[in-house]
Amino acid sequence: MRHVTSKVLLIAIAALGITMVSGSAGVSSFAQEGSGVPEGFKKGELAPLPSAEMIEAGKRVYFTKCVWCHGVDGAGDGPAADRLWPRPRNFNQGTFKIRRTASGELPLFDAKKAVEAENDLFATVTHGLPGSAMPSWEGILTEEQRLQVLSFVTTQLIKDRKFDDKATETQTVLQLDEMKPIPVSKESLEKGAQLIVDKKCIECHGVTGRGDGNAFNLKDDWGFAIQPANWHKCWNFRGSRQDPYNIKNIFRTFSTGVSGTPMPSFADNTTVEERWHIANFVNSLCERDPEGNPLPIDPLTDKPKVNFVIRSGPVLEGEISDDPENEMWQKRERRIVLFGGQITHKPRNFVNRIDDVWVRSLYNDKNIVFLFQWDDRSKSVAEGKLPWQPTEVNVENYGVKEQAPKTGEGDSIAAQQSKYAVYNDAFAFQFPVKWQELPAPIKPRYLWGDQKYPVDIVKWEANGTIKAFTGTGWDQDFQDRDDYTEKLKVLKQEWKDGRWTLMISRPIKEDYDEDTYFEMGKYIPTVFFAWDGHNGDAGRKMAVSAFYYTVLEPPIPRETYIYPTLIAIGVVLLEGWVLTRRANKKKGKV
Amino acid sequence: MKVLIGSVLGGLVVVLIALLAFGVLPATSLKLVEGYMPMQMLVELAGSVAIFATVSYMLSQGGIQLPRFWQGILFWAYILLYLKFRVYPPIPFSVRAMYGTVSLIAVFMWVSSNEEDWKKFKQPIMNVLDANTGFHKGLRTVYLVLLPILLWGFSYSSFLPNLDEPVELRTVHPAPPASTKVHGKTFVLQTSQNPYRVNPEGKYDQEYSNARIVEQAMGRLMKPDANPWDEKAEGYLKYVREGGEIFFQNCHFCHGDNLNGRGLHAFAFNPIPANFTDPGTIAQLQETFIFWRVSKGGIGLPNEGFPWASVMPPWEQHLTTDEIWKVILFEYWHTGYYPRTWD
Known part of the structure; x- marks a missing residue:
């Protein structure tokens, strides 16, 4: 609270200083001449306060929809709060992340304007904050209702500041809609790449922008752990406004900063041109398809659209390369697998820091090889020996606990992040044993199978071990399969700049009774698991996917060419027949 | 007469679209809204038919007769375009193909309803087949060459091994068991009642609670005089709040x-978690059915319900019986639905 006011004061003094200096000597290169306003911004008017009716109506919306996370007094301490990370916003201080106003200022809000460009808070409620628990309320609340609830929040729950207080508040608005982005070009990207080094972006966001820089020491204004954004997953940008590949959003965030977090505004030390170069570069890092087009985003989830089939490609001759840069891997289609936290059985994982993995696969006559690549801000290897056996799954007794529902701020999940004991990063995938005998679509239990339908699990850990297990239930210890473990191979394991690359080879055919027996063209149910050692993940506390299917793509059979050709020939004959018939008929008539 | 009505309607729709295009009406009114979607689509389809009638009526009034052939094709x-681009969430190709075939047959019936129409x-x-003019001749040659090539391509792609996701249809609400045992107590589904659905006298009272659920209008807001967060809230409303607290500590991670x-x-799941605001879920079910589903989770489903496709935990592992009943109470309150009764 004091922090915020002092910041405002500082800005006010700074603004005053700039005005005086530029007025006398004109040395400020970034501010517009004489105005004291950073380039690209303009002074705005404070909006009038909402009417009493709007506030009263908004209270009703708030206590139906919002109170559950944001709490009765808007302190971000509703019933859901202690198990959420990021923690729900504490409205009391009036600190809001996504704005078009200058750093330290209140966001744009006008209860009479349902226009996103003139109403930051309205845009936030409309689109939600992707990557957090704040959903999009568009289609649920009407525009009027969204304005009402914001009227209530801004007047009743923001306690330290007043939206119409001319003595303390100013509005300096980024003129985003009037600005023209600099088109993407090689030069622009090169300048952007240099600027993120010069402006020290990489200190937090990491040299490749995967958010792996200063990832474990950052705190927000309330003392909760916070992570730098991963530029490769733009769909998780809070300020993406459900339009993640739009560079204007990046430009805005960079220009105004993210209040309450260590992300500052760069309005005062970059030119508008430089900001566009940075936005172009950051946007260019976001994942794209092989043609370089943005990934299709599912509007229901704000995540990339998922195809639940992992296609393994045939390598007809020779060995499968262990180099991910090799042409055979680069040409191979990659598919995204999305992870949720394991929130079914204790200890539940409410916060999964690994939320996707890119999978590629190739096979030859002997082996099938999987290439997994996932972002993890830290390489985690446990110090010393872990207290449990690799086969043990019930690790609650060793201190791997789930977050209690009501702990208060101090022990909430947001405060606990970055404080966990460090275990091994790990990755696993499972297939049903004897899937050929499961009448489709029956599958085993997604979490390590069940008594009736056991699963074949391969688990790799960051200390370099790989093991084969049989799973017979979520609470049943794994059974070792040492004979099969010997046949598994880690072809590559590397953590670099916030990303794991892992390549695992396993035999196509082994003992039918115990091991997965891969057949071409068949749908083999597959589940993926990932553990982040710095998230305290171990045992059942992990990230897990839904059922996917692994399919070994058969080489294209000869029939695929023969039959269509026969059909085409048949069509030509048919055409001849129709034409002759028509001609004969006409002749007959004549 | 029919044409006249049609064109008036169509005219209205054209005006409506113009209003939307020029921003007089908010652009969001074009969006399909959850829960209202089927009605919206029916209105739109009716509107489209009216537009077609109007356009062809106006054209024929203006002396331009669009050939029946092109009318049908258009x-x-x-x-097809409407089904592909407008309907959301997208429907799979196989279903679209089915609708496409049905509408093709309908178009055929329309164009062949009498001899004259069919001839037209x-x-x-026939003109192209006979190739009496140079233009038709050229067209015929193009068709004759293109047709086999296109068919070759089409059959080639259909002969390629198809590795799409298999379609698996599950029974969303399978028949429940007669009774279920939770925390050592047996609940008979036909006779059990939610112990927290009570009036101020402490008696089970659906009418009392139904009068205090959220309103079934856009936004589904609580009744102004029935705020569970009111400090003075007692009985039913207090239990709703307690249920909400449990929901937001355990369930919202998936159900939203x-x-x-x-x-x-939710994004990680396939299928995605149940949508309680949809009239096809809890609104169709008895409270004890929900109690059974919540207590036993995905594992507890019979095979036709695809227990392997649900990660829903057996909540008896995490919650007490009382907590489960309260969560159910909250779910009906928050969605504004009445639980179905057995009779």
Whole structure:
């Protein structure tokens, strides 16, 4: 609270200083001449306060929809709060992340304007904050209702500041809609790449922008752990406004900063041109398809659209390369697998820091090889020996606990992040044993199978071990399969700049009774698991996917060419027949 | 007369679209809104038919007669495009193909309803076949060459091994068991009642609680005089709040802040979690059915319900019986639905 006011004061003094200096000597290169306003911004008017009716109506919306996370007094301490990370916003201080106003200022809000460009808070409620628990309320609340609830929040729950207080508040608005982005070009990207080094972006966001820089020491204004954004997953940008590949959003965030977090505004030390170069570069890092087009985003989830089939490609001759840069891997289609936290059985994982993995696969006559690549801000290897056996799954007794529902701020999940004991990063995938005998679509239990339908699990850990297990239930210890473990191979394991690359080879055919027996063209149910050692993940506390299917793509059979050709020939004959018939008929008539 | 009505309607729709295009009406009114979607689509389809009638009426008044052949083709193409691009969430190709075939047959019936129409319809085809003019000759040659090539391509791609996701249809609400045992106590589904659905006298009272659930209008807001967060809230409303607290500590991760199945982890699932605001879920079910589903989770489903496709935990592992009943109470309150009764 004091922090915020002092910041405002500082800005006010700074603004005053700039005005005086530029007025006398004109040395400020970034501010517009004489105005004291950073380039690209303009002074705005404070909006009038909402009417009493709007506030009263908004209270009703708030206590139906919002109170559950944001709490009765808007302190971000509703019933859901202690198990959420990021923690729900504490409205009391009036600190809001996504704005078009200058750093330290209140966001744009006008209860009479349902226009996103003139109403930051309205845009936030409309689109939600992707990557957090704040959903999009568009289609649920009407525009009027969204304005009402914001009227209530801004007047009743923001306690330290007043939206119409001319003595303390100013509005300096980024003129985003009037600005023209600099088109993407090689030069622009090169300048952007240099600027993120010069402006020290990489200190937090990491040299490749995967958010792996200063990832474990950052705190927000309330003392909760916070992570730098991963530029490769733009769909998780809070300020993406459900339009993640739009560079204007990046430009805005960079220009105004993210209040309450260590992300500052760069309005005062970059030119508008430089900001566009940075936005172009950051946007260019976001994942794209092989043609370089943005990934299709599912509007229901704000995540990339998922195809639940992992296609393994045939390598007809020779060995499968262990180099991910090799042409055979680069040409191979990659598919995204999305992870949720394991929130079914204790200890539940409410916060999964690994939320996707890119999978590629190739096979030859002997082996099938999987290439997994996932972002993890830290390489985690446990110090010393872990207290449990690799086969043990019930690790609650060793201190791997789930977050209690009501702990208060101090022990909430947001405060606990970055404080966990460090275990091994790990990755696993499972297939049903004897899937050929499961009448489709029956599958085993997604979490390590069940008594009736056991699963074949391969688990790799960051200390370099790989093991084969049989799973017979979520609470049943794994059974070792040492004979099969010997046949598994880690072809590559590397953590670099916030990303794991892992390549695992396993035999196509082994003992039918115990091991997965891969057949071409068949749908083999597959589940993926990932553990982040710095998230305290171990045992059942992990990230897990839904059922996917692994399919070994058969080489294209000869029939695929023969039959269509026969059909085409048949069509030509048919055409001849129709034409002759028509001609004969006409002749007959004549 | 029919044409006149049609054109008036169509005219209205054209005006409506113009208003939308020029921003007089908010652009969001074009969006399909959850829960209202089927009605919206029916209105739109009716509107489209009216537009077609109007356009062809106006054209014929203006002396331009669009050939029946092109009318048929255009209408069919419109339906296909509508199904592909307008309907949301997208429907799979197989279903679209089915609708496409049905509408093709409908178009055929329309164009061949009498001898004259049929003649008009097939005239352009015959013209091309006969190739009496240079233009038709050229067209015929193009068709004769293109047709085998296109068919080759089409059959080639259909002969390629198809590795799409298999379609698996599950029974969403399988028949429940007669009774279920939770925390050592047996609950008979036909006779058990939610112990927290009570009036101020402490008696089970659906009418009392139904009068205090959220309103079934856009936004589904609570009744102004029935705020569970009111400090003085007692009985039913207090239990709703307690149920909400449990929901937001355990369930919203999947079922979402608005109980619409779009929680924080929902994107990872297939199928995505149940949407309670949809009239096809809890609104259709008895409270004890929900009690059974919540207590026993995905594992507890019979095979036709695809227990392996649900990660729903057996909540008896995490919650007490009382907590489960309270969560159910909250879910009905928050969605504004009445639980179904057994009779």
